[in-house]
Amino acid sequence: MRKLGANIMAATHSGGVIALHGNLGTGKTTLVRGALEFLGVSKGVRSPTYALIEYYAFDSLSVAHFDLYRLAHAEELEYLGYRDYMNEQTLCFVEWPDRAQDCLGDVGLDIFIDYDAEGRQVKLSSKCEWGNRIIESVIF
Structure with a gap:
C-alpha cells in the first residue's frame, strides 16, 4: 500500500480529492503514509482518527488527510473548515468518504481496498481526466 501511495504522489501535480474506501485495517492510512514518505515525511505520519484532519504543507502541493x-x-465537516482544504494546491485523501455524504464535492479518484484470506484487492476508479491520468500512471 505504501508503494501505491508513493506512485499516486509521483503522478499527481495538482490538488484533488482521493476517496479511500475499505474496512478497518485494510491499508488506507498505510497508503497515505506512502504518499507522504514520497514527499519526504519520514516520521510522524499518523491516522487522523481523533483529530479528523492532519495537514502537511509542502512548497508545491500540500496534503490533507481526513479520517x-x-x-x-456530515455537517461537522463545516465546523472543521474542510472547504479550506478543497483547492488546487491541496491533495485530499479521505478515509470513510461515505460519512461525508455529498459534502466532498467532486471526488477525482476512488480507491476501493478489500482484504481477505486471499490477500488484498485494490480497485481504482475515476470519472474525470485528473483521476484517469493518475490511474494510467500507476497501472502502466
Missing part, C-alpha cells in the same frame, strides 16, 4: 470514521454528521 471521517468518527464523524457523527
Whole structure:
C-alpha cells in the first residue's frame, strides 16, 4: 500500500480529492503514509482518527488527510473548515468518504481496498481526466 501511495504522489501535480474506501485495517492510512514518505515525511505520519484532519504543507502541493470514521454528521465537516482544504494546491485523501455524504464535492479518484484470506484487492476508479491520468500512471 505504501508503494501505491508513493506512485499516486509521483503522478499527481495538482490538488484533488482521493476517496479511500475499505474496512478497518485494510491499508488506507498505510497508503497515505506512502504518499507522504514520497514527499519526504519520514516520521510522524499518523491516522487522523481523533483529530479528523492532519495537514502537511509542502512548497508545491500540500496534503490533507481526513479520517471521517468518527464523524457523527456530515455537517461537522463545516465546523472543521474542510472547504479550506478543497483547492488546487491541496491533495485530499479521505478515509470513510461515505460519512461525508455529498459534502466532498467532486471526488477525482476512488480507491476501493478489500482484504481477505486471499490477500488484498485494490480497485481504482475515476470519472474525470485528473483521476484517469493518475490511474494510467500507476497501472502502466
